[in-house]
Amino acid sequence: MIRIENLVKTYGKVVALDDVSFDVNKGEILGFLGPNGAGKSTAMNIITGYLAPTSGTVLVDGVDIADKTMEIRRMIGYLPELPPLYGDMTVNEYLNFICDLKSVSAKARKSMLDDITYIVKIGDVRKRLVKNLSKGYRQRVGFAQALVGDPPILILDEPTVGLDPRQVLEFRRIISTLGRNHTIILSTHILQEVTAVCSDVVIINNGKVARQGAISEFTSAGGSEKRMVVTFDGRKPDCEELLKSIPEISSFNFSRIDRNAAVFRIVTSGSTDAARSIFRAAVEKNIPILEMKSVEKSLEEEFVNIISKDTSEGGED
Amino acid sequence: MEAVFKRELQSYFKSPVAYFVIAFFGALTGLYFWNINLYNGSIEFTMTLASLTTFLIFFIPVITMKLFADDKKNGTEVLLRTAPVPTWKIVLGKYLASVVVFGCMCLETMICPIIMTFFVNDSGVFPLAMTVGGYAGFFMLGLAYLAVGTFASSVTDSQPIAAVLGVIILIAITFVQTIGETIKGWLGRVLIWISLSSRYDDFASGIFSVSSVFFYLTFTLLVLFFTSVNIERKRWN
Numbered sequence: 390m391i392r393i394e395n396l397v398k399t400y401g402k403v404v405a406l407d408d409v410s411f412d413v414n415k416g417e418i419l420g421f422l423g424p425n426g427a428g429k430s431t432a433m434n435i436i437t438g439y440l441a442p443t444s445g446t447v448l449v450d451g452v453d454i455a456d457k458t459m460e461i462r463r464m465i466g467y468l469p470e471l472p473p474l475y476g477d478m479t480v481n482e483y484l485n486f487i488c489d490l491k492s493v494s495a496k497a498r499k500s501m502l503d504d505i506t507y508i509v510k511i512g513d514v515r516k517r518l519v520k521n522l523s524k525g526y527r528q529r530v531g532f533a534q535a536l537v538g539d540p541p542i543l544i545l546d547e548p549t550v551g552l553d554p555r556q557v558l559e560f561r562r563i564i565s566t567l568g569r570n571h572t573i574i575l576s577t578h579i580l581q582e583v584t585a586v587c588s589d590v591v592i593i594n595n596g597k598v599a600r601q602g603a604i605s606e607f608t609s610a611g612g613s614e615k616r617m618v619v620t621f622d623g624r625k626p627d628c629e630e631l632l633k634s635i636p637e638i639s640s641f642n643f644s645r646i647d648r649n650a651a652v653f654r655i656v657t658s659g660s661t662d663a664a665r666s667i668f669r670a671a672v673e674k675n676i677p678i679l680e681m682k683s684v685e686k687s688l689e690e691e692f693v694n695i696i697s698k699d700t701s702e703g704g705e706d
Numbered sequence: 707m708e709a710v711f712k713r714e715l716q717s718y719f720k721s722p723v724a725y726f727v728i729a730f731f732g733a734l735t736g737l738y739f740w741n742i743n744l745y746n747g748s749i750e751f752t753m754t755l756a757s758l759t760t761f762l763i764f765f766i767p768v769i770t771m772k773l774f775a776d777d778k779k780n781g782t783e784v785l786l787r788t789a790p791v792p793t794w795k796i797v798l799g800k801y802l803a804s805v806v807v808f809g810c811m812c813l814e815t816m817i818c819p820i821i822m823t824f825f826v827n828d829s830g831v832f833p834l835a836m837t838v839g840g841y842a843g844f845f846m847l848g849l850a851y852l853a854v855g856t857f858a859s860s861v862t863d864s865q866p867i868a869a870v871l872g873v874i875i876l877i878a879i880t881f882v883q884t885i886g887e888t889i890k891g892w893l894g895r896v897l898i899w900i901s902l903s904s905r906y907d908d909f910a911s912g913i914f915s916v917s918s919v920f921f922y923l924t925f926t927l928l929v930l931f932f933t934s935v936n937i938e939r940k941r942w943n
Contacts, residue, residue, distance in 0.1 A: 438788055459792065472781075475782060491789065
């Protein structure tokens with residue numbers, strides 16, 4: 390439904406987006422993930438037409454947004470990072486203004502606004518001034534604004550930032566519900582959010598797409614590969630020798646020294662349980678194991694790996 | 707366009723700025739009306755209007771300062787620039803809202819000539835055509851000034867800066883006439899020709915010139931066009 394091709398955006402000498410390409414299929418909730426300043430907002434601003442790319446194209450349903458700007462804007466509902474609200478209007482006035490702006494007919498308006506206010510739960514504040522609303526309600530009104538005109542595509546830029554945990558859960562529920570009949574791009578730097586609501590992920594870092602794929606590819610539910618973190622009470626070279634002697638271990642790397650104990654990250658393969666072999670080998674060499682735990686391969690790990698590629702230390706746990 | 711116009715107009719009358727500007731301008735009009743027409747007994751209200759044009763330089767940027775600067779500050783600019791509405795319509799919608807406020811300012815001053823008609827007796831005839839012409843010029847000049855103010859507001863996200871910038875540009879435009887009158891020659895004539903205020907003098911002396919109307923409208927549309935270009939340009943930065 391949305392195809393982003395070789396998007397480049399430079400601000401003077403600063404390269405905000407560097408050859409970014411990805412697809413979003415119809416009905417997909419795409420998690421757009423990246424650390425702060427990675428270029429998420431820039432990319433979203435380009436997709437919505439707020440900014441023009443330095444080069445590259447954005448196609449919606451095969452149509453370049455530069456060609457049919459107004460038609461495509463009508464198809465996109467956008468909730469920017471900062472909800473674009475007018476404090477001097479009541480919620481009703483504001484939403485009616487948005488209806489005017491998106492030329493929603495007077496006939497369709499009432500039922501549309503009733504539906505939207507029901508979905509985002511702002512029915513009880515419709516007569517209040519926007520400036521007097523709490524952060525959570527403001528965010529919802531911003532969300533309502535994106536839903537006006539029933540656009541098939543929703544672009545949500547960090548929609549849950551600044552909400553309390555209960556509101557975050559509620560927002561995720563709303564997004565999941567909307568995902569049934571909308572194509573959604575959800576930008577966030579909160580990983581749980583992506584695993585909770587998204588079907589696909591694009592990880593962006595330093596303006597480049599670092600990885601993309603279905604969410605299941607990022608979590609190792611089916612694979613034979615397992616990961617462990619083991620802490621030995623011994624010298625690093627001894628421990629390395631020990632680990633090398635175990636055939637089930639396909640790779641390992643030294644993580645850190647923690648109170649005279651060496652911490653290793655281990656990747657094992659094969660059907661047999663490597664934990665037993667590690668235990669036996671450690672007994673043989675008289676190196677006590679202080680801690681041994683298996684680690685689920687997670688999106689978080691992947692994410693941290695990607696964004697800290699330059700530095701040698703992972704920094705998990 | 708109607709949406710932006712409606713919202714902007716509502717916002718004008720929800721804040722004290724519009725009321726303050728209209729009231730203060732009314733008071734000034736009263737003062738000049740009393741001095742020129744009542745105290746000194748001039749029958750020409752256009753003289754009062756001519757004096758008021760100087761104040762437009764300061765009043766109009768205050769009206770227009772919020773038009774775009776406010777949106778930029780509040781983050782609502784994103785809303786307008788991603789809405790299925792072309793930029794020129796947004797500019798026009800906002801501009802027209804400021805025209806309504808200025809229209810209110812013009813309307814309130816009309817009390818003065820109406821009062822004058824009661825006082826004019828056998829000693830003279832109220833110069834109706836001249837007054838209407840004067841108002842036409844006053845309004846046209848205002849339209850051009852409002853366009854300049856709108857442009858100034860599109861340059862910055864700070865309302866005070868937008869207002870100051872508007873005043874500076876308008877003063878510069880006014881000086882074009884003074885400079886033109888000083889240097890004389892063909893360049894002087896060109897400067898007088900392009901000056902907004904020199905054309906107002908025609909209206910004030912009762913000459914209704916179609917070319918001046920055309921000039922004001924062209925100037926206004928051109929500045930609004932530049933405003934639109936200036937906003938559109940930010941997409942590429």
